[in-house]
Amino acid sequence: MTLIEIAEHMRQRRALFLTGAGISVGAGIPTYRTQDGEWARSTPITDTQFRQSSSMRQRYWARSFVGWPLTSRAQPTQTHRRLALWHQHEFLPELITQNVDRLHQKAGFDRAIDIHGRLDRVLCLQCSAPMHRDHWQLELARANPQLKNLRADQLPDGDADLPDEIIHTVTVPACPYCGGVMMPDVVFFGGNIPKLISERTQALAREAGVLVVLGSSLKVYSGYRLCRLTVEYGGALAIVNPGPTRADSIATVRFNQTAEEFTEYLDALLTS
Structure with missing residues (x-):
């Protein structure tokens, strides 16, 4: 799975992004974990x-x-703005975020699903x-x-x-x-994701041609479960994170990059 192939899935509206705390660091919001996934x-x-x-x-x-x-x-980062622009150009109909900061919505991504509230x-x-x-x-x-x-x-x-x-x-x-x-x-640690949100995000994961994980270590099971669903239903799993993640062993491809670096390269392909 290459960047070119991910871009093609996006043009076909078959790509799904799952974002984590790593994309909001540039907005001044710290992450819970270190690059190695520890508290x-x-x-x-x-x-x-x-x-x-x-x-x-x-x-x-x-x-x-x-x-x-x-x-x-806090204001959206360049990554948030790129994702919102792709949404407006219909490359990304929906997106799932583990973040609770609402920066996707501030950037203009009005169909971002806040899986953790x-x-x-x-x-x-x-x-x-x-x-x-x-x-x-x-x-x-x-x-x-x-x-x-x-x-x-x-x-x-x-x-x-x-x-x-x-x-x-x-x-x-x-x-x-x-x-x-x-x-x-x-959703606090140990809490339950609302049923309708859980059902919708799992359906999106099953249907995705490729699931792109952006800036998450996937230590929380809800995100990891979506990765497994995509793979089990024949989709590709692309992980973008500078450090290791829980789903590395089932990933189709890993990009050892920051979210900003990855989205910059991908944006160049989509707009070329």
């Missing part, structure tokens, strides 16, 4: 921990309060009322004036590194409609 920082909070532990929710929202502004201001929305676990993350930021600010102007090292997905003595001072507001627990609309 870069502490292990993230799990779905069960968030739902069952008020102290874990306190930790999450304290750190998110500081980290969210930078994430919300979206960080810009918060939902009540009791009444399911939605709230934009910016509105929730105001709720957190009103309840925690001591956090005003606080700065910390940025971590993945709107997280930030805060000391425990600050975290323990944080008050987490309840749902303004029913008093329930508010949770970001993302």
